[in-house]
Amino acid sequence: MLSLADRYTRAQRSLCDVDQDHLLDHYDKLEDDQRNDLLEQIESVDWPAVGRMVKTHVRSKPVVKLPSNIEPAPWYPNIPTEALQDKYCQAEQLGRQLVSDEKVAVFTVAGGQGTRLGWNGPKGGFPATPIRQTPLFGCLAEFIGKVQEKYSCRMLWYIMTSTMNHEDTRAVFERHEYFGLKPDQIQFFAQEMVPAFKISSGKVLMSGPDSLALSPNGHGGSLKALYTSGTLADMQNQGVEQISYTQVDNPLVRVIDPLFIGLHCLDGAQMSSKMVTKANPQERVGVFCLVDGKVTVIEYSDLPVELAEQRLENGELRFGAGSIAIHMIRSDYVESLSRGTESGQFGLPFHRAEKKVSEYDPHAQVLIEPQAPNAVKLEMFVFDALPMCKTSIVYQTDRLEEFAPIKNCNGPGVEDCLSTSQVLQVERACRWLEAKGVTVPRDGNGHVNAVLEIRASTAVEQSDLDELVLPGNIDPGSSVLV
């Protein structure tokens, strides 16, 4: 093991090379344990990459040139046309087979900071369901448990954290006894962190005398982290060929969807995506497009208004395929991205955002809370791996069936928060119960007048309710847990 002095010399060399040695200016004033903490953080950063990023993304802004040849991406409809019916049957069968053969693993990205939600703890520990208040991780775990029961299989679950929430995330699982799953089927690994840079100087900011202002490198960092953490090798050793990628903040997400898995595999795709039809041209979701024949997500803020508003003859939005961050990814595709990427970021671009970041002033020994954006933060987005695929398919899912995200803190008129999510969760439960002949009370506006919750451990799809004895009617204002 290297001594502190040797580590200091090594750190100073790496920092000098990229003109960031100010980070060690006050090293002499620190206690040994603080020195260790600071060096540990410095050692966790890829400094040659930082040097390149400062040039291309901090001192200058990368020019985002919108391609001129944008077309809507083709997609498989939620309900198959007659011509597609056989293919859907075959796909569903294939997907089920791959799940029972344990060729598919679940992958949840949960390394984000969850700033908008403002919850004190990992987002996955946030109570999400309307009756039991099951945490988001619990919703995913119950889904996995039900899949194991339906397909008589063991399902591996990989969870990406960041160094900021890794221990807290493990603690959530321990506290909830792994939500009924076996600890050895769940693996946690942390993604890489990137420093925040002062806009005016390009210097890395500090957040304390012994700490850098670091943040996770975006959900796109998951592909690199899968590889560098050894998780991908672990998956492959266990026979996993397909990775079912979802985010942590959607309690209705279909963690495993045999039809989607099957369509992705039948077409030989490397990475595929689910979409929902955009509710309106302004909805803030990325849109699946074709650029030079490649499936590409264009962010809502980058899509020109005249394209966002274009409609087909039948009135549908021409660019209406909204991204909801659900993907199937071949494990060997992740491996292939690791080859020939000198940039060390798996070929994914960094996106630049100017944000307010608390900044420690080592001279005055105070933490300054900025009033205006003072820092550049850099993030990679996972959908930037799509255009590098030879083949990539898009499948339309039914919004109410699996999209009830919790991103924001509750508030009047706020979208994508706990209350909007719970309305959708109840609405979906109602849809499933009504389809089974249960009479559910509604008010004059058609809203469900009861609190309904269907555990994922009871049903992950409507047909799972077939065997159950359900009530004929639900009393107005009552709470019913199935």
Ligand code: UTP
């Ligand atoms: P969001 O873009 O909603 O970000 O992440 P967030 O960090 O959860 O919340 P805000 O923006 O700070 O309010 C979408 C998904 O991607 C994961 C999140 O954990 C969430 O599941 N994510 C995001 C990562 O795993 N790592 C990141 O660096 C960023």
